[in-house]
Each structure stands twice: as structure tokens, then as C-alpha cells.
Amino acid sequence: MTRKPKKKQLSRKGIAWVCAVALLFVFAAGWHFTRVQATKPGRQYIHEQAQLDPQEISATLRDKKGKELSEMMESGKIDVLSAFDDYALFGDSRAYGFESYGVLDPNKVYADAGHTIRNITDQKDTIAQTKPSKLVFSYGVNDMGLDIGGNEKDGYRKIYEAQIDALLENDPDAQVFVCSIIDVTPQAKERSPRWDKAADFNAQIRQMCEDRGWTYVDNDGLGTDLSHYQEDGVHFTSDFTWEWARNIAKTIWETVYGNK
Template identity: 35%
Template sequence: MKKKKVIGISIVVIALIIGCVCFNMFSQSKTDKGIAYLQAQEKLKVEDIQEELNKKKQAELQSAVEQGNLDVFSLVDDFVFYGDSRVMGYYVYNLLDANRIFAGSGNTLYNVSDWDEQLRSLNPSNVFISYGVNDMGSDLDNDYEGGYEGLAKVQMNHILEIVPNASIYLCSIIPCSPEVTKEKPYWAKYEDYNSKLQKACNAVEACTYVDVTGLADGGNANIYSGDGIHFSPSFYTDWLTAIVNKMD
């Protein structure tokens, strides 16, 4: 009887030991996974995390606009928008306040200072900039002593001298249609000019580069008016959405 009792106790003890070992192994496994996750998070750069958050924000904003749940034009009010005849479309189509559109036909980066008085009066928090078509046509990269990159930096710093607390959003050049570019080859230089714009933006702390070139799909997207240079009204929603996506 005693022997059976001892055997029974031994079996219970062994079972308890096995149970403890299994529990510890399971707990250790969960702990190891938790440590591995934390270590992986530590390795992530702040820039990578911010990029993921920006992508999520962009997707949510784009979805809301596409579903008609959000009017992107209502999200911008304290701004000015520098540019050429392409930018003029924002007020020609009654999309944004005409008083805040600092644009004219044939305008280039050289025309920034033409709007100094209005800039000082409005004192905006956000400055949008989009030139390029006329700049390439006028060969400003060779015309200006410091090249197109140098000119862009000078003009952005000029703006910041007047509105030092403003944030600048510098748009890349959107290409023309292939048919138009074939007729005027200088418009094919947009990638080179965009590279210089991006470098200029990186050199100005208050500047954020907005790459909208992809919206044109190499000039093949259905975004143009009949001339292959200017844009149809519907495109301005996508363009402004891309800018708003970059705003804090």
C-alpha cells in the first residue's frame, strides 16, 4: 500500500514538474517574441516610422476625397500659391481664392518678387510653389548664374525674409504630354529640373518637396486640356490632395 502511495505521489510530482517546465517554456517563448519585437522597433528609424504614418494619412485622405466625403479645397485657407498659367487654373475654375493665387501666364521663378506686397499683406502660414514649364522654355538653368537650383533657393529665402514663420511646399514640375514635348524638346528636361528643385528644397529648412510628377504618368495620364500643357478641372483635386498630404 505504501509503495503504491509513493508511486502515486511520484507521478503527481513528475506531472507538476513537466507542467512547470512547459509553462516556463511557453512563457519564455512569449518573452522572447516580445523582446524581438521591441528590438525590431528600436532599429526602425524615426524617418521610417514617419513615412509609414504619412502613407497611412495619404491613403485615408485620398479615400475620403474619392468617396466624396471630404472637400480637399476646404482644408486650405491660410496659404498663397505661386506659379504660372497652370496654377491660374485654381481660380479660373473657381476652386481657390483668386486673391491667394500669385500666378500669371508666362511666369517663372523670376516673378516671385512681383507679389511681395500681397505676400506681406496676407502673411500666410503656408506657401505653395509650382513653376517650371516657362522656366525650361527660358532655359533658366543656364540663364541664372547659380543655375536653377541656386535660383530656387534664392527665391524661397526671399519669401522667408517676408514671412519667416511660413512653411514652403515646393511642387515638382509636371510634364507635358508626349506630343507637345516632341514639338518642344526643352520640356523634356523636367526630370533634370526637378532634381535641382529637390536639392534646393533640401537646402531650405522650411521647405517640403511635393513630388507630383507621377500624377502625369509620363505625360500619358488623362489630366490635360486640349493643348497637352494645361490641366482639366478634375486634376486640380488630385494635385491639391498631394500637397495637403505633405502638410503637418
């Protein structure tokens, strides 16, 4: 009778080796699967970011920086008025309050009673020498009273723009900030109906800034509470002038430093 060959049996050592290899395979497969799953969100994020418009990304970053700056200014971590570090401010008797109330450096404020946008170029030679990095403009009351540019459509904007351009010839790299006109009181308008042009003039100023890439300083948020005004209903109190300066400075911070 022919004997059937005996099946070889694995020794204990062999069984242990096979089990070890199997466990190692299971571990490796599990680690690879976990790694792939973990990297999916990262890859998805990169893919999503690659699909975004660069301008959208830039705008998102600016918004984030703007919010961070606002929080730091509100908490006092940043001195808002420190934005006025290298500038020249031009304006009328209202803007002169920045000097007379001790808010800003008088050597950098070129404002006086009776001044209009036509006085901007009076300082061309000075600006040619100092070349400040920021030019701030705040006019309006006398311009409305004299109805400057009122003889043609958008006439105020055209004269304002030409005056600023003339100054920029001597300081071409300066950033331009143009303040909106803060309205006078209703009582003041009764005395001088021509002061009822703030909305129209501001629309022209805003459009000018948008067209030229200049910064429009919106003062509407400050309101027109009667406590802001002196008895004439036109000029401002010391407290409000400080508040107004902080609003301008906040805009400078967000424009100059929020974009970096």
C-alpha cells in the same frame, strides 16, 4: 531479546498533507516556467527595438502613417483638398487654373499668365501680413521659354532658391512645397524647342528641395495623356487641374500630417 523499534507510519492526514505540498510545488514550478516562456517574446521584442536606430523607428512610423493616410484619402474618409487650409500658391498661367476653375480659394492663389519664378517676390508684403503656414510654388512653362538661369550650371535652381528665400524672410516658419514641371505635348515642343527642358529643370528643383529640406511635389505620376491638355498642348483641362490639385494636396497631407 531486544525488540527493534517500530517505524513510524504516516497517518492518512500526514500523507494528504505531503501530497498537497508536492502538488503545490509542481503547480508553482509550472506557473513560473510558463510565465518565463510567455515573457520571452516580449523581452525579445524590447531587446530588438532597443537595438534599432531611432531614425529607422521614426521612418517606419512615418511609412505606416503615410499608408494609413493614403487609404483614408482613397476611401473618401479624408477630403484631400482640405490640406489647402492655410497656404499661398504661386505660379504661372497653368497654376492660375486653380483659381479660374474654382478649385482653390482665389484669394490665396498668386498666379497669372506670363509669370515666372522672378514674380515670386511680388507678394512679399502680402505674405508678411498673412504669414501662411504653407507656401506652394508651381512654375516652369514661361521659365523654360525664357531659359531663366540658362547661362550657368544649375542657374535655374539658384534663382528659384533665392526668390523663395526672399519670401521666407517675411514668413520664416512656413513649410515650402515646390511642384515639378509637368511636360508639354510633343507638338508644343515642336513649336517651341525651349519647352524641352522639363527634365533638366525638375532635376534642379528636386536637388534644391533635398538640400533645403523643402518638399518636392512629384507630378510625374499624373502622366502626359493628351486628354489632359487644351488645344495648345500647354495648358490643362478643368478635370486634370482638379486631379493635379489632389496630387499636391496628397503630398501636403503626407508631409505635414503624416509626420505627426
